[in-house]
Amino acid sequence: MKLNRRIFIGSAAAASATLSAPMVMGAAHGIPKVVVIGGGAGGATVARYLAKDSKGAIDVTLVEPTRTYYTCFFSNLYLGGFREFSSLAHTYGKLASEYGINVVHDWAVGVDKDAKTVTLAGGAVLPYDRLVLSPGIDFRDGAVPGWDVTAQQKMPHAYKAGSQTQLLKAQLEAMPQGGTFAMVAPPNPYRCPPGPYERVSMVAHHLKVNNPTGKILILDPKPKFSKQGLFQDGWSTHYDGMIEWVGPDFGGDMVEVRPDTMEVVIDGEVTKVDVCNVIPAMKAGRIAEVAGVTNDKGWAPVHAADMRSKMDDNIHILGDSSMQGDMPKSGFAANSQAKVAANAIRGALTGSKVFPAKFTNTCWSLIDTDDGIKVGASYEATDEKIAKTDGFISKTGEDAALRKATYEESVGWYDGITSDMFG
């Protein structure tokens, strides 16, 4: 008798929740569950906002294999000697202790979209009402002939921060006087459009101070690149004659590398180098492919209004993995998208108010000491994509005070975004 009454009350509560808030999901079987895969710019932010704003009404689990996240943003400044490596490191303690997020340090290896579960490498199976994927990028096999991930100890990519960044810095410091640093730049689309060129600036700064006869060779498959005029102007001001950019007209798109002999082959011509930073073509983080939410180009298409997968209504994809429209693949963009997704997911699972999606982005780059530049824009969600509404970019010939202020603004941004991600 008691049991029947309990069942009756439970069913009535679920039915009335359905009637009063037809969008609410998950309430019928207790606290709704969100699993977030990837604790970077998109994943840590969405987990924190979901936990903070739902005040216990959503059970949030964050799956991230590493205990320390090293930001790619500002990792170039470490290469240039402007930051300590330790300043890039962030941990997940506050997300667990202050926000009640269940942080699980493991790899997600499987997603069952029908059962709505995620399988971890350690064997655990996590059920979800909504799944958020923010696994960043992976590299395309065979993108640079002669290079695969087994070559990354000789020719690092340093495009996922951590030991790769330290390795590239060690190689730079060990370069012989007058040696050559080569970079194989990636084709579009890729993580952080100005990233390779800010890196070149920081490597040049290091060489100017420590190895002034050293040279930099950029092998680029693209005919133009982000903030090109600003970078090239800065390079001729600060590093005149040190940097050679080889675009596709001169074989920058026909590059093979030989890690064992430290050679690059440009349109058939062999050049010996001392350091070779290979940044291959990219695709969405592998788990997005495993989950079956990527397209034939390797990226995960999403609806702009809520970052929901176009292939599965219960999965949202943030940051670099997503194919969303006009936003660049940046940490700022991933963080901005995470807040939109958190608001939409909370609305769907708890019936809270959902605000129209608005997105912003700014990418700062440091060219030399106190010489900062930036590019940025605002965006809105259309039926088709995240669409750019307006934008701004630094100008050549700006005075030194403005460039210093731009750099200082970027330092403030770094502190702001990392506390927005990790609390």
Ligand SMILES: Cc1cc2nc3c(=O)[nH]c(=O)nc-3n(C[C@H](O)[C@H](O)[C@H](O)COP(=O)(O)OP(=O)(O)OC[C@H]3O[C@@H](n4cnc5c(N)ncnc54)[C@H](O)[C@@H]3O)c2cc1C
């Ligand atoms: C050199 C460089 C400089 C940059 N500078 C800037 C900058 O100045 N400003 C800016 O805004 N952006 C910058 N970026 C870009 C920025 O780092 C990325 O766009 C941003 O980190 C993307 O966020 P994300 O959440 O998509 O991926 P990430 O931040 O890379 O996070 C992905 C996380 O997912 C985890 N993961 C992957 N697969 C799995 C799995 N199967 N299971 C569990 N976890 C998994 C990874 O361990 C990782 O922690 C820079 C990038 C580079 C390389």
